[in-house]
Amino acid sequence: MTHSIIGTSVKRTDLLAKVTGDAKYVADMNMPGLLFGKTKRCNVAHALIKRIDVSKARALPGVKAVLTHENVPRVLHAGSPHPRSASVTCDQYILDNKVRYWGEGVAVVAAISEEIAEKAIGLIEVEYEELPAVFTVEDAQRPDAPLIHDREPGGNLVLPPAIFTRGDVEKGFAEADFILEGEYEGGRPTPAYMEPNVCTCQWDGNGNLTVWISTQTAFMVRGIMAEVLGLPLHKVRVLVDHMGGGFGAKQDLFQHEFLCALLAKETKRPVRMEFTREETFLGGRTRHPAKIWLKQGFRKDGTITARQARVVFNSGAYGSHGPGVTNVGTSALVSLYRCENVHLEGRCVYTNSPIAGAFRGYGVVQTYYALDIQMDEAAVKLGMDPAELKLQNAVREGDIAPSNHPLIGHGLEACIKKGMELTDWRNLRRQPRKVEGPIRYGWGVGCEMHGSSAYPGIKEQGNAIVKMNEDGTAVLLTGTAGLGTGAHTALAQIVAEELGLKFEDVSVVHGDTDVVPWDIGAFASHTTYMGGRAAQMAAAEVKKQMLKRAAEQLDARIDDLVVAQGDITVRARPGLRMTVREAVMPKKGIPAAQLVGTATYHPTKSYSFAAHFVEVRVDTETGYITVEQVIPVHEIGKVIHPVAAAGQIEGGIQQGIGHTLYEDYQIDMRTGRSLNANFVDYKMPLAMDMPPIKTVILENAPDPGGPFGAKGVGEDPIVAIGPAIANAVYDAIGVRFRHYPIKPEQVLTALAQLKGEQQTA
Amino acid sequence: MTHSIIGTSVKRTDLLAKVTGDAKYVADMNMPGLLFGKTKRCNVAHALIKRIDVSKARALPGVKAVLTHENVPRVLHAGSPHPRSASVTCDQYILDNKVRYWGEGVAVVAAISEEIAEKAIGLIEVEYEELPAVFTVEDAQRPDAPLIHDREPGGNLVLPPAIFTRGDVEKGFAEADFILEGEYEGGRPTPAYMEPNVCTCQWDGNGNLTVWISTQTAFMVRGIMAEVLGLPLHKVRVLVDHMGGGFGAKQDLFQHEFLCALLAKETKRPVRMEFTREETFLGGRTRHPAKIWLKQGFRKDGTITARQARVVFNSGAYGSHGPGVTNVGTSALVSLYRCENVHLEGRCVYTNSPIAGAFRGYGVVQTYYALDIQMDEAAVKLGMDPAELKLQNAVREGDIAPSNHPLIGHGLEACIKKGMELTDWRNLRRQPRKVEGPIRYGWGVGCEMHGSSAYPGIKEQGNAIVKMNEDGTAVLLTGTAGLGTGAHTALAQIVAEELGLKFEDVSVVHGDTDVVPWDIGAFASHTTYMGGRAAQMAAAEVKKQMLKRAAEQLDARIDDLVVAQGDITVRARPGLRMTVREAVMPKKGIPAAQLVGTATYHPTKSYSFAAHFVEVRVDTETGYITVEQVIPVHEIGKVIHPVAAAGQIEGGIQQGIGHTLYEDYQIDMRTGRSLNANFVDYKMPLAMDMPPIKTVILENAPDPGGPFGAKGVGEDPIVAIGPAIANAVYDAIGVRFRHYPIKPEQVLTALAQLKGEQQTA
Known part of the structure; x- marks a missing residue:
C-alpha cells in the first residue's frame, strides 16, 4: 500500500506559532x-x-x-x-x-x-x-526507621514488594557455567522541562x-x-x-x-x-533513584540460564507513580535478553527526599542500565563480542513480553544487526582502540525495548471524533496532548491519509476537556499508536459515509472508489472522477449531511526496540567523558513523520547523555536540603555538547494495532543510550562503572585504583 | 409517557452569568x-x-x-x-x-x-x-426608473415575480356572493436588538x-x-x-x-x-415595507371561494433575504383560512432605501396582517362574529400548508376555541362596548400559523454530538446559537430527559465552529424543533450504549431497563438497580469506553398555530391606542420549558405591539436621509407600556418530528398580535386601519373623517 501523507515530514502545524512567539502557553494567559x-x-x-x-x-x-x-x-x-x-x-x-x-x-x-x-x-x-528523617532506602527500611506515612511499623514501603517469576531460578543457576552478580545504581535526574x-x-x-x-x-x-x-x-x-x-x-x-x-x-x-x-x-518530580542487585547465570555458549534481581526504588516523600514504576521497571527484566528462569523483586520505599514520579522510561531506564551493563560484563567473561552476545540472546517474534503479550517481529535482532553493519562492528572491535596521548576512545552498545501503552484493557483507550466540513476539509477532535513533540501533526497526517485528503485540509481540535473525547493522556509512548489509531478509525468511519455519497453520484460501487489527495477516482473507469468537496456538498436531491465519525480503540501492548552504538572519548587526565558519536537504530513500525520521530530519538539521547554523565539532583544527606535546584548547579547537556547522531529507523515490524502499523517512540531512545555509554567507557579505559551519572572525579579515582591494581598484579 | 425534566421550567443555565455581568459578549473580548x-x-x-x-x-x-x-x-x-x-x-x-x-x-x-x-x-x-434615486416600490418599478443594480432596463426587481396558484381563482370569484378587495401596507420596523x-x-x-x-x-x-x-x-x-x-x-x-x-x-x-x-x-436590516393588494370572494355562509393577492416588498438597496421573504410571505396566503382557489403574486423591489432583511415573521407578518384584517371586514359584511368566521375557515389536520406538507392536528381551531372560551367571547361581543368619556374599548382577534424550519430537504438539518463522561454526566456539542432565548437550556433538558439524567448533569458546548457539528443557524423557529431533535437522537445513541453496559452488569435485558434522574432500575425486578455513573465507570473486566453519539436530523416542516385575543383602549381625543390585555393562545406541541416558551410569546407580543402602533424607521423621501436612527425618535414599547398577557399554551398537536413532539414558537407570537390590534381598534371606534403602524394622528384624522361621513350620511 502506498501512502501519500504518512511517512513524509510535512511541516508541523504549530511551527510558525512557536517560532514567532504567537503560540500561547498557560503563563501567557491573562x-x-x-x-x-x-x-x-x-x-x-x-x-x-x-x-x-x-x-x-x-x-x-x-x-x-x-x-x-x-x-x-x-x-x-x-x-x-x-x-x-x-x-x-x-x-x-x-x-x-x-x-x-x-x-x-x-x-x-x-x-x-x-x-x-x-x-x-x-x-x-x-x-x-x-x-527524625531518613534519606536513603537502606535507612528507611530499618526496623526502627521513623514512619513517613501512617503505616504499620517498618512500613515505609510504598506498596508490598512486587514479585515476577518465570521458570525455576534455582535450577537455572544450577545449570550455569558461571554466575555474574553485581549492584547497580541510578541517580536522581529531573525532567527539567x-x-x-x-x-x-x-x-x-x-x-x-x-x-x-x-x-x-x-x-x-x-x-x-x-x-x-x-x-x-x-x-x-x-x-x-x-x-x-512534560517528560512524564x-x-x-x-x-x-x-x-x-x-x-x-x-x-x-x-x-x-x-x-x-x-x-x-x-515541587516537581524526579526519576526514582534506584539500586539494583542483579545476578545472572550463563552457559559457556552465551545462553542465560537464570536471572535474579532485587530492585529498590527511592520514592521520596510521597508515592506518586512509585507503584507503576516499580512494576514496570522490575518486570522489564523478564525480557530484552531471553531467559527461562527469572525471579525479580521490586520495592519502592518512602524517604524524606524529593518526590520521584513518572519520567520518560518509567523505571526501565534504571533496570535496563543494570541488565545491559551486566551483559557487557558477561561478554568480557565469555570472550565474546558484546553485540554478538546480545544478538544471540535478543528477544524475538513470539517471545512473551513483560506485559505478557507475545512480541511482534524480530525487532531487537534487526536493530543490533543493522548497527553492527553500519559501524562495521566486527572490524571495529577487532582493531586496537584509538589513543591520542591521555585521550582514550571506546565503543559500546546498549539495547532496549519499550511498550507503547501502559495498561491495556480496562482503562486504556484512544478516542477520536472526526467531522467533515461541507467543503470536504476535516477536523479531528482529540483528547491527546501536545507536549511539543508534534503529536497533532502526526494525527492530522493519519486522518488525511485515511480520508484521502491533502494534509493541509485537516485541522485538529484538542486541549479542551469539555469538547474533545476522553483521553488517558500523553504518556507511555502511546499518543501516535493509540490516539492515532482511534483517529484513523474515526476517519475511516467518515470516509465510508463520504464514499457512499460519491458512489451514488458517480453511479459506481463503493469498493471501486479510490480517494487520495482530495480526489476520488473509480478503478477501471478512467475519466470518472470527482473531488471530495464535490462528494459532500449538498445538491439537488442529495441532502446535506454533517459527516461525523467516532471511534474508541482499546490497544494491546506494542513493543518498539532499539540498539544504540556509541563512541566515547575519555580524557584520562581530567576524567571527562565525551560522547563522540551515536548510531541509534530503532524499530518503531511504520513511521508517520520521519523528522519528528528522529527528533524524539535525538532528544531522548540528549536526555540520556545527561543522566548518564551529568545530571543528578542532590540533597544534603544530613538535612535533606536541596543543593542544586537550578540550571547552573544542575548541569544538562546543551546543544553544543551533543555528538553527531546518525539515526536509523527500521520499519520491518509494524504493529497491526497501530495506525498504518505505527508504534511508539517517545521513551525508547532514553533507555539504551545509558548502558551504551557505560559499556563504551569500559571499552575505552577498562573501568566498569555500574552507576549513573559517571562523573569525572569518579573516572579519575577509578583510573587511579585500576593503576594501583595493575601495579599490584 | 411521563417526563421528569422536559415540561418543567428548570433554571436557565446562563441565568447567573447574565445577571451578574459575568457573561462575555463579543464586545467584552479584549x-x-x-x-x-x-x-x-x-x-x-x-x-x-x-x-x-x-x-x-x-x-x-x-x-x-x-x-x-x-x-x-x-x-x-x-x-x-x-x-x-x-x-x-x-x-x-x-x-x-x-x-x-x-x-x-x-x-x-x-x-x-x-x-x-x-x-x-x-x-x-x-x-x-x-x-437619481427612488425610494418607493412604485417609483422603482417605473419603466424609466434609475437602475440600482446592473440589471436589464426595468430591472429593479430582486427576483422574478413569485407566483403561487391553487384551483381556479376566476371560477372562485364567479362563485362568490360578494367580493372584498383592499390595499394593506406594512411599515419599516427594525429588530432593534x-x-x-x-x-x-x-x-x-x-x-x-x-x-x-x-x-x-x-x-x-x-x-x-x-x-x-x-x-x-x-x-x-x-x-x-x-x-x-438577533430576531432574524x-x-x-x-x-x-x-x-x-x-x-x-x-x-x-x-x-x-x-x-x-x-x-x-x-448598516442593519429592517423588516420589508410591504404593499399587499388582497381580494377575496365569500359565500353568504362564510365560505371563501377565491383569494387573490399581489404583494410587493421593498427590499431597499440590496437583496439580502428578499427572495426568501417574498416566497415565504406570499405563499403564506395559500393557507391559514381555507380556500381552494388561490392566485398569489409576490414581488421584491430594489429602492435606494435602507436594506430590508430577515426579521422574525419573515414576510408573514405583512401578509397575514392583510389577510386577518380582511377576514374581520368579511365578518362585518356577513354579520358574523369574526372569531366564528375564522374558526369556520381555519385550516385543519391534513390541509396542505404553504410548504406543501399536510398539517398535523386541528391546532388553529383549538386556539380560536380556547380563546373564545377564556374571554367568554360570545357574551363579550354581544354586549355593548365599554365607553368612558372620550375613551373607547374594543376587542379583536388575530390568527396565524408558522412553520418550524425553513427549507426542509437539501440543506436544512440538525446535528448533535453527545458524549458521556466517565462519571455519567454528559455533554452536548451543538451548533445551535443562543440568541438569548434559553435555547441551550431547552436542549440540555432534552438530552437529560432522553438519557435519564438529572438536568444539572448535562452541559452544553456551543459557539465554536471548529468544535461543534455544522448547524444552519438559529432562525425559522427551528432550534428546539430541529437542533433539539438531533440532540435527542444523539442522546438516544449514547443511552443505547450506556444501557448495554448496565444490562451486562445487572444481568438484565436492555429492554427491561428504565432510566430516569440518573438511576437505572429493572422492570419487574425491584431492588435490582444501579446508577448511570456505576454503569459507565470502568471496572474489572469491563473496559472504559468513551460513549459518544452523533446524529443528523433532516426535518419536515412543522406548523405551530396561535390566536391572539386583544382588548384595546382608544383615546378619541388624543388618538392614542393602548393595548389593555392580550390573551394569546398557542399550539406548539410539547412544551420543553414553559417559562421560556411563554417568554418568547410575551416578547413577540411586545415587538408586535411595537410595529403595529409605534415603530417605523423613516427616511426623508426626497434625499433618502435617515430620520430616526436612535431610540429617542424610534419609539419602542417599554416594559411599562406592556399590557397584562395571559398566555395559554396548548399541547394537543405534537409534531412527531420534533423532540418529544415539540414544535417552534420563536416567530408565531409576532404575527397574530398585529391584526388582532387593528381589528380591536375597529371594534372600538369603527375605523378600519389597513396599515401599520397605526399612529395617533391617523386615528384622529380617521375619526374626523368618520364623523364627517356620519354627518353627511
Whole structure:
C-alpha cells in the first residue's frame, strides 16, 4: 500500500506559532482581575507543624487570601487517573500538618502581584516540631526507621514488594557455567522541562471551574480536581494548548493546582500559580533513584540460564507513580535478553527526599542500565563480542513480553544487526582502540525495548471524533496532548491519509476537556499508536459515509472508489472522477449531511526496540567523558513523520547523555536540603555538547494495532543510550562503572585504583 | 409517557452569568494589540464615487489601516448559507465605487482607539457624482426608473415575480356572493436588538482566521467568510458565546465583517468593529415595507371561494433575504383560512432605501396582517362574529400548508376555541362596548400559523454530538446559537430527559465552529424543533450504549431497563438497580469506553398555530391606542420549558405591539436621509407600556418530528398580535386601519373623517 501523507515530514502545524512567539502557553494567559499565587515551602525534611501564623501575610496590602492546612479540606489526592489506577499512590493531603521533605508546601498566598505574594510568603511564620528523617532506602527500611506515612511499623514501603517469576531460578543457576552478580545504581535526574509547572484557575457563578494547566493528562486533571473538590466532571473544564515539555512528570497533579483552585474560589477571582525554576525541582518530580542487585547465570555458549534481581526504588516523600514504576521497571527484566528462569523483586520505599514520579522510561531506564551493563560484563567473561552476545540472546517474534503479550517481529535482532553493519562492528572491535596521548576512545552498545501503552484493557483507550466540513476539509477532535513533540501533526497526517485528503485540509481540535473525547493522556509512548489509531478509525468511519455519497453520484460501487489527495477516482473507469468537496456538498436531491465519525480503540501492548552504538572519548587526565558519536537504530513500525520521530530519538539521547554523565539532583544527606535546584548547579547537556547522531529507523515490524502499523517512540531512545555509554567507557579505559551519572572525579579515582591494581598484579 | 425534566421550567443555565455581568459578549473580548475599526458612511442615496481621498486619515497618528473600494477585493457577497441559498441575493460588493442608499459604508479605518478611528473617518474626503434615486416600490418599478443594480432596463426587481396558484381563482370569484378587495401596507420596523452588531477578527501566522461575532448563523458566517476571502472552511473559526438578540437580522453578514477581517489581515493585529446604536439602523436590516393588494370572494355562509393577492416588498438597496421573504410571505396566503382557489403574486423591489432583511415573521407578518384584517371586514359584511368566521375557515389536520406538507392536528381551531372560551367571547361581543368619556374599548382577534424550519430537504438539518463522561454526566456539542432565548437550556433538558439524567448533569458546548457539528443557524423557529431533535437522537445513541453496559452488569435485558434522574432500575425486578455513573465507570473486566453519539436530523416542516385575543383602549381625543390585555393562545406541541416558551410569546407580543402602533424607521423621501436612527425618535414599547398577557399554551398537536413532539414558537407570537390590534381598534371606534403602524394622528384624522361621513350620511 502506498501512502501519500504518512511517512513524509510535512511541516508541523504549530511551527510558525512557536517560532514567532504567537503560540500561547498557560503563563501567557491573562484576564481581568488575575491574582498571583505563591507557595510557602518548609525548610525541614520531616516535622510536624506546631504553629503557623499568617496574620502578617494576611494584613499585607494586596494580599487577597492565605491558605494553610488549617483552612483547606483534608482530602487525600494523587496524580492518578480517574478512577484511581494501581500505578499511583494516593497519600498526599492538599496541605497537611506534617511535612515530609525539605521544600514541601505549607501555605499559599494569592495577591495582586507576584511581588506582593512573594513578600507575603516571607511574612508567614511556621514553628516546626522536627522529626527524625531518613534519606536513603537502606535507612528507611530499618526496623526502627521513623514512619513517613501512617503505616504499620517498618512500613515505609510504598506498596508490598512486587514479585515476577518465570521458570525455576534455582535450577537455572544450577545449570550455569558461571554466575555474574553485581549492584547497580541510578541517580536522581529531573525532567527539567522548559516550561515550569503552571496553572490558572477560575470559577464562574454557577460553580463551574476552569483550569488552564500545562499537563500531559488533562482528563486526569479533570477527574482528580473533580474528586478532590467534590464536583461532577462536567463542572470542571481543563484547557491546555501548547506545552513546553512534560517528560512524564506532568502526568501528576502536584500540590499547587488544588490550592490554586481553592484560592480562586475564596477570592472569586482568577488565580495563576507558576513555578519558578527552583520550584520545578522543589515541587516537581524526579526519576526514582534506584539500586539494583542483579545476578545472572550463563552457559559457556552465551545462553542465560537464570536471572535474579532485587530492585529498590527511592520514592521520596510521597508515592506518586512509585507503584507503576516499580512494576514496570522490575518486570522489564523478564525480557530484552531471553531467559527461562527469572525471579525479580521490586520495592519502592518512602524517604524524606524529593518526590520521584513518572519520567520518560518509567523505571526501565534504571533496570535496563543494570541488565545491559551486566551483559557487557558477561561478554568480557565469555570472550565474546558484546553485540554478538546480545544478538544471540535478543528477544524475538513470539517471545512473551513483560506485559505478557507475545512480541511482534524480530525487532531487537534487526536493530543490533543493522548497527553492527553500519559501524562495521566486527572490524571495529577487532582493531586496537584509538589513543591520542591521555585521550582514550571506546565503543559500546546498549539495547532496549519499550511498550507503547501502559495498561491495556480496562482503562486504556484512544478516542477520536472526526467531522467533515461541507467543503470536504476535516477536523479531528482529540483528547491527546501536545507536549511539543508534534503529536497533532502526526494525527492530522493519519486522518488525511485515511480520508484521502491533502494534509493541509485537516485541522485538529484538542486541549479542551469539555469538547474533545476522553483521553488517558500523553504518556507511555502511546499518543501516535493509540490516539492515532482511534483517529484513523474515526476517519475511516467518515470516509465510508463520504464514499457512499460519491458512489451514488458517480453511479459506481463503493469498493471501486479510490480517494487520495482530495480526489476520488473509480478503478477501471478512467475519466470518472470527482473531488471530495464535490462528494459532500449538498445538491439537488442529495441532502446535506454533517459527516461525523467516532471511534474508541482499546490497544494491546506494542513493543518498539532499539540498539544504540556509541563512541566515547575519555580524557584520562581530567576524567571527562565525551560522547563522540551515536548510531541509534530503532524499530518503531511504520513511521508517520520521519523528522519528528528522529527528533524524539535525538532528544531522548540528549536526555540520556545527561543522566548518564551529568545530571543528578542532590540533597544534603544530613538535612535533606536541596543543593542544586537550578540550571547552573544542575548541569544538562546543551546543544553544543551533543555528538553527531546518525539515526536509523527500521520499519520491518509494524504493529497491526497501530495506525498504518505505527508504534511508539517517545521513551525508547532514553533507555539504551545509558548502558551504551557505560559499556563504551569500559571499552575505552577498562573501568566498569555500574552507576549513573559517571562523573569525572569518579573516572579519575577509578583510573587511579585500576593503576594501583595493575601495579599490584 | 411521563417526563421528569422536559415540561418543567428548570433554571436557565446562563441565568447567573447574565445577571451578574459575568457573561462575555463579543464586545467584552479584549486581547493585546486590539485595534478598533470604524466605517465611513455616505450621505447620498445613490451616487458614483468620483474620488475618495484617505491621505489625511492615513496620516493621523494611531491609524493603522484604511480601506476603500480601491484596495479591497471586488467580491460579491450575501448573507447567505453556504452553499448559496435561493432565499437570499448575492449582490453586494465588500466595498463598491457606487453607493445605493444613504448611510452605506464607503471606507473603513483601523486605529488604536475608537476615538482616533472616529476622527480618521471624519478626515476622509469623498466626492460623489449623484444619480437619481427612488425610494418607493412604485417609483422603482417605473419603466424609466434609475437602475440600482446592473440589471436589464426595468430591472429593479430582486427576483422574478413569485407566483403561487391553487384551483381556479376566476371560477372562485364567479362563485362568490360578494367580493372584498383592499390595499394593506406594512411599515419599516427594525429588530432593534439590545446588542449592536459586533465582530472581532484575528489572523494567525498560518493564515487561520478567527472571528468572534454576534451572529445567529455561525456556520454561515464561516462559509461566507471563507468564500469571500478565498479560504478553506477549516481555516476560518467562528466563535460566539452569549448574544443580545438577533430576531432574524443577525443571519446576515453585513458589510463590516469582511472589512474587519481585511483590516486585521493588513495590520496583522486583532480588529474589533462594533456598531453604534445609530449604525444598527444605518448598516442593519429592517423588516420589508410591504404593499399587499388582497381580494377575496365569500359565500353568504362564510365560505371563501377565491383569494387573490399581489404583494410587493421593498427590499431597499440590496437583496439580502428578499427572495426568501417574498416566497415565504406570499405563499403564506395559500393557507391559514381555507380556500381552494388561490392566485398569489409576490414581488421584491430594489429602492435606494435602507436594506430590508430577515426579521422574525419573515414576510408573514405583512401578509397575514392583510389577510386577518380582511377576514374581520368579511365578518362585518356577513354579520358574523369574526372569531366564528375564522374558526369556520381555519385550516385543519391534513390541509396542505404553504410548504406543501399536510398539517398535523386541528391546532388553529383549538386556539380560536380556547380563546373564545377564556374571554367568554360570545357574551363579550354581544354586549355593548365599554365607553368612558372620550375613551373607547374594543376587542379583536388575530390568527396565524408558522412553520418550524425553513427549507426542509437539501440543506436544512440538525446535528448533535453527545458524549458521556466517565462519571455519567454528559455533554452536548451543538451548533445551535443562543440568541438569548434559553435555547441551550431547552436542549440540555432534552438530552437529560432522553438519557435519564438529572438536568444539572448535562452541559452544553456551543459557539465554536471548529468544535461543534455544522448547524444552519438559529432562525425559522427551528432550534428546539430541529437542533433539539438531533440532540435527542444523539442522546438516544449514547443511552443505547450506556444501557448495554448496565444490562451486562445487572444481568438484565436492555429492554427491561428504565432510566430516569440518573438511576437505572429493572422492570419487574425491584431492588435490582444501579446508577448511570456505576454503569459507565470502568471496572474489572469491563473496559472504559468513551460513549459518544452523533446524529443528523433532516426535518419536515412543522406548523405551530396561535390566536391572539386583544382588548384595546382608544383615546378619541388624543388618538392614542393602548393595548389593555392580550390573551394569546398557542399550539406548539410539547412544551420543553414553559417559562421560556411563554417568554418568547410575551416578547413577540411586545415587538408586535411595537410595529403595529409605534415603530417605523423613516427616511426623508426626497434625499433618502435617515430620520430616526436612535431610540429617542424610534419609539419602542417599554416594559411599562406592556399590557397584562395571559398566555395559554396548548399541547394537543405534537409534531412527531420534533423532540418529544415539540414544535417552534420563536416567530408565531409576532404575527397574530398585529391584526388582532387593528381589528380591536375597529371594534372600538369603527375605523378600519389597513396599515401599520397605526399612529395617533391617523386615528384622529380617521375619526374626523368618520364623523364627517356620519354627518353627511
